Amino acid sequence: MRSLLKFELYKIFSQKSIWITLIIIFLGLSAITLSSTSTSYGDSVEDTVAAWDKLEGDLSEERISKLKDELNKMDVENLSSPKEKAYGNTISNILFEDFEYSNFKERKAALEQEIQSLNNSNGTNYEELELKLSMLEKVDLNTTMFNLGPTNIIDNLETFFVIFTALLLIIGLSSVFSKETGTGMNQIILSSTHGRKKVTSAKLLAAVIYVLFIVGIQIIYNVGINTLLYTGQGWDSPLQKIMRFNESPYAFNLLEYFSTQMILHTLFSIGFAILIILISSLSKTSVQSIIISSIIFVIPLILYGFSITNFENYIRYGYIYLMTVDHFFVSFKTYNIFGTIILEPYVVTIVFVLVTVIFALLLYPIQKKRQVS
Amino acid sequence: MKLSVENVSKQFKDKLAVNNVSFDLTEGVYGFLGANGAGKTTLMRMLVTLLKPSSGRILFEGKDIDVLDDKYRDVIGYLPQYIGLYKNFTAEKYLMYIASLKGIEKEQAKKKVDELLEVVNLSEHSKRKVGKYSGGMKQRIGIAQALLNDPKVLIVDEPTSGLDPKERIRFRNLLSSISKDRIVLLSTHIVSDIEFIAKEIIVLKSGQLIHKNSPEILLEHIKDKVWTVTVNENEVPNFQSVYKVGNIVRQNDGVGLRIIAEEKPDARALQAAPNLEDLYLYYFDQEEIK
Numbered sequence: 001m002r003s004l005l006k007f008e009l010y011k012i013f014s015q016k017s018i019w020i021t022l023i024i025i026f027l028g029l030s031a032i033t034l035s036s037t038s039t040s041y042g043d044s045v046e047d048t049v050a051a052w053d054k055l056e057g058d059l060s061e062e063r064i065s066k067l068k069d070e071l072n073k074m075d076v077e078n079l080s081s082p083k084e085k086a087y088g089n090t091i092s093n094i095l096f097e098d099f100e101y102s103n104f105k106e107r108k109a110a111l112e113q114e115i116q117s118l119n120n121s122n123g124t125n126y127e128e129l130e131l132k133l134s135m136l137e138k139v140d141l142n143t144t145m146f147n148l149g150p151t152n153i154i155d156n157l158e159t160f161f162v163i164f165t166a167l168l169l170i171i172g173l174s175s176v177f178s179k180e181t182g183t184g185m186n187q188i189i190l191s192s193t194h195g196r197k198k199v200t201s202a203k204l205l206a207a208v209i210y211v212l213f214i215v216g217i218q219i220i221y222n223v224g225i226n227t228l229l230y231t232g233q234g235w236d237s238p239l240q241k242i243m244r245f246n247e248s249p250y251a252f253n254l255l256e257y258f259s260t261q262m263i264l265h266t267l268f269s270i271g272f273a274i275l276i277i278l279i280s281s282l283s284k285t286s287v288q289s290i291i292i293s294s295i296i297f298v299i300p301l302i303l304y305g306f307s308i309t310n311f312e313n314y315i316r317y318g319y320i321y322l323m324t325v326d327h328f329f330v331s332f333k334t335y336n337i338f339g340t341i342i343l344e345p346y347v348v349t350i351v352f353v354l355v356t357v358i359f360a361l362l363l364y365p366i367q368k369k370r371q372v373s
Numbered sequence: 374m375k376l377s378v379e380n381v382s383k384q385f386k387d388k389l390a391v392n393n394v395s396f397d398l399t400e401g402v403y404g405f406l407g408a409n410g411a412g413k414t415t416l417m418r419m420l421v422t423l424l425k426p427s428s429g430r431i432l433f434e435g436k437d438i439d440v441l442d443d444k445y446r447d448v449i450g451y452l453p454q455y456i457g458l459y460k461n462f463t464a465e466k467y468l469m470y471i472a473s474l475k476g477i478e479k480e481q482a483k484k485k486v487d488e489l490l491e492v493v494n495l496s497e498h499s500k501r502k503v504g505k506y507s508g509g510m511k512q513r514i515g516i517a518q519a520l521l522n523d524p525k526v527l528i529v530d531e532p533t534s535g536l537d538p539k540e541r542i543r544f545r546n547l548l549s550s551i552s553k554d555r556i557v558l559l560s561t562h563i564v565s566d567i568e569f570i571a572k573e574i575i576v577l578k579s580g581q582l583i584h585k586n587s588p589e590i591l592l593e594h595i596k597d598k599v600w601t602v603t604v605n606e607n608e609v610p611n612f613q614s615v616y617k618v619g620n621i622v623r624q625n626d627g628v629g630l631r632i633i634a635e636e637k638p639d640a641r642a643l644q645a646a647p648n649l650e651d652l653y654l655y656y657f658d659q660e661e662i663k
């Protein structure tokens with residue numbers, strides 16, 4: 001089994017196409033990343049970090065009013081040095097965070113009131129709101145710090161890496177079975193002792209290792225370059241400090257969220273890899289299997305892009321959005337499974353693992369019954 | 374040891390490629406003769422589990438090979454008519470890969486690979502990529518992979534196509550030396566491949582088994598149907614249009630023809646001792662001979 005696995009890995013990794021794709025991706029990405037290493041206000045990282053060194057802290061009322069005064073005293077139009085500009089912008093940033101913090105507190109208060117008005121009625125709606133409130137209570141936004149590095153790292157999955165992972169999986173794995181048909185090797189493999197069962201296990205395992213490799217180098221690159229450019233500060237920041245997560249009920253800090261994000265991205269990518277392999281085993285040529293896998297991946301994007309159906313229906317469970325992970329953590333969504341309220345990420349993960357296991361197991365009867373043509 | 378084919382048929386969409394064939398094989402070399410499209414490859418693919426019979430069954434030692442599954446595949450070696458290769462594998466790597474497919478331990482596989490590379494005369498080229506191999510070399514590496522697991526049942530589909538005469542002789546000797554306690558089934562167009570080593574010859578025509586017998590008995594069937602005659606050069610086309618003409622040799626007194634015919638084809642004709650080539654000609658049309 002070990003030697004079969006070794007050969008399956010060799011067959012995947014000896015494809016020049018994946019290395020060429022990897023080089024293009026990392027060169028392109030480096031060019032994009034290095035072309036603008038400033039904050040959204042246009043300040044340099046160095047000046048911004050220096051400003052944050054002085055300004056990080058809590059969002060207590062007295063500190064906020066002090067910062068407001070400070071900002072008012074500054075002549076914003078005519079700040080002379082970039083350093084001062086960065087300092088002013090950082091204060092604005094903190095004031096905005098404070099604004100978000102008050103919104104958060106308001107939403108929480110409204111929720112508390114809603115729960116009270118339901119007055120202990122035992123409906124599932126009530127349970128759901130209780131759960132949401134208990135989660136929000138663990139979220140602490142009363143803190144502010146420089147967190148551009150981790151924020152970029154987390155954003156990059158949605159912006160780049162979902163597509164890159166999918167691309168590399170489709171390129172690397174579409175020929176796992178179809179190549180054997182194309183080269184005529186099937187005649188030798190399928191008539192050999194382990195050519196039907198163990199080879200299938202070896203191919204599955206090799207695909208999983210390939211996924212780990214693809215995700216692994218992206219993590220190394222992503223964390224590496226962003227830590228170099230934006231320092232390693234800010235992992236303690238709450239997830240809600242990233243704009244699109246401002247209403248998230250999940251009490252993660254950025255490090256916890258990034259870990260969760262990567263674990264789920266890996267899991268869903270393994271699922272996609274297994275789907276690609278299944279398609280490959282049903283395809284006559286690698287081109288056919290590449291096309292089918294690509295279509296399955298982009299269809300949700302097209303349906304959504306052309307507003308053919310609502311994102312909330314089905315589309316969010318397409319591979320592309322599953323692998324993006326973030327959609328499942330931006331808002332509070334639950335499922336009622338036989339009377340128990342369960343958070344969406346758990347449900348999605350469990351169902352997905354089941355579907356993937358079924359896909360993987362399907363390969364065995366397919367290979368057992370396979371005839372050459 | 375016994376491999377039995379019981380009433381096996383294979384139907385492709387609109388083509389009955391193998392039609393209710395039955396026979397038993399025991400230790401020894403079997404020659405599988407048949408014109409192109411006779412169904413040799415299809416039948417062999419069923420014997421190595423690459424195709425499932427549409428009806429009938431195949432038994433090894435009395436058990437259905439479909440049930441034996443990987444236990445049966447463990448005892449077979451197969452050389453397909455058109456061998457599959459990974460172009461970027463070296464010969465050595467390729468054979469090590471097949472060895473792992475066959476479940477051979479690494480240390481033993483290494484020894485076996487070296488040994489077989491020697492046998493098929495490819496030791497010097499073991500580090501070359503098989504994509505760069507000539508047709509004959511590919512065929513030889515195909516033979517080597519089939520032998521990796523010391524198969525009890527060796528099934529080789531036109532193994533000598535692409536080999537030069539010297540390699541062909543080597544291969545024939547190799548087969549007869551290993552055939553003692555194995556079942557070897559070899560399909561071919563080239564009668565001389567099996568002339569002296571085959572225990573029995575199986576003749577397949579349009580998917581049907583028409584003969585399975587020792588060469589001697591098969592030749593007995595046609596013993597008074599082979600003729601030689603020396604004719605003028607301008608008579609040759611005439612003979613060819615009327616009779617099955619085999620060998621044609623230029624002689625100093627004209628042209629010598631070897632003719633297969635039920636009746637004496639010409640007053641000048643003399644009866645000759647039949648060989649397998651005549652047998653082939655007798656069963657199959659001339660243009661099908663390669």
Ligand SMILES: Nc1ncnc2c1ncn2[C@@H]1O[C@H](COP(=O)(O)OP(=O)(O)O)[C@@H](O)[C@H]1O
Nearest residue numbers: 373385388390407408409410411412413414415
């Ligand atoms: N996969 C297939 N689909 C349809 N017809 C096939 C297939 N394989 C073989 N045949 C047909 O079956 C017949 C027997 O072919 P084959 O077994 O390759 O003969 P041989 O090896 O004796 O030349 C031929 O007419 C061939 O066209």
Ligand SMILES: [Mg+2]
Nearest residue numbers: 413414415454
């Ligand atoms: Mg054939």
